[in-house]
Amino acid sequence: MSSSKASANEKSPSGRPYHHGDLRRAILATALDVIAADGPSGLSLRDLARRAGVSHAAPAHHFKDRAGLLTAIAAEGFGLLATALREAADLKEAGVRYVRFAREHPAHFQVMFAPELLRTGDLELATARALAGDALREAVAAVPPRGRGTDARLAGVAAWSLAHGFATLLLSHNLDDPLGDQDPEEMFRTMAAMLFRHAE
Template sequence: MATPRSTPSARPYHHGDLRRAIMSAALETIAADGPAALSLRDLARRAGVSHAAPAHHFKDRAGLLTAIAAEGHELLAGALREAEDLREAGVRYVRFAREHPAHFQVMFAPQLLRTGDVELITAQALSDAALRDAVAGVPARDRGVESRLAGVAAWSLAHGFATLLLAHNLDDALGGGEPEEMFREVAATLFRPGAGPDTDTA
């Protein structure tokens, strides 16, 4: 009988990459079953190390989730920086959520995190700055509101769309279409050239 292959998350770590191995296994667990299913003891077993080993890198479950959230904000900031305008920044936000669902679940759940962690605060500042820069690139006449409110509106639209998407609440509306294309159409109703507060858009 052939010996079953081990999955990547079940292989013992080597060459000192335990931190990455634990985070990768955690991301798999969160994507499949949510953050509540996360157990350091189980992750250590999957990585083939003692149950105490993950604590050397993350201390506890909150530390692991905080590291995942910080990594997520760094990845999101990089994605937003690649956008040529605010609408495309929203598209990349939605794409990030699709490609990194476990990060996305944890990043905006402060009750699970060490919110005072320096690494997390720094990473959050990067993603916040990337969104602000995208909003700043929209002429004031097109925003219709001051930049702070425009940023809230843009974030709310992208985050709400991504959240509904991951929860499969948009499956019927999409009808098999691409989420990013639907988001582009939805976003087109938010920031339209010349559609300021005094413009008749009827």
């Protein structure tokens, strides 16, 4: 039996056959659970297949190898991030959306910024990353020069560094003491207002 026929006939842990698209999604969802719990280093295709209740060949059929799976996760993450950023009303809120994305999608966030784990030349990944970058640049460009300085590119790096650094420290629990019982998003808004005084 060919691998395509085998994957089409895979069964879920409940014993019901997966549809072709459902199997890919099931593998991705299981991979995200593993990464959230153990980090990307804890991911192996064979263990993933066991956890998802599919044959050991199923993940390879859809993603070829571990790098392909992680690349698909990163591409999905950048797509979700781009959508979140475009929904923001201004630069400050774009930063809040960035932090919220990291909190709601910690496994994606871990993989997206680890190029050594990915096929960096992958078209889907490159496209999704570009969309996210464009969304951030548009938010920065909307800020008057008096609020961000004359160098929009440098302002974009500053905005990204603030949001990404805050999100990274938050996910690694390094902000537990400084935050206390404060809402992380409100704290970020305050910090962003300190840096971009006229970002609204």
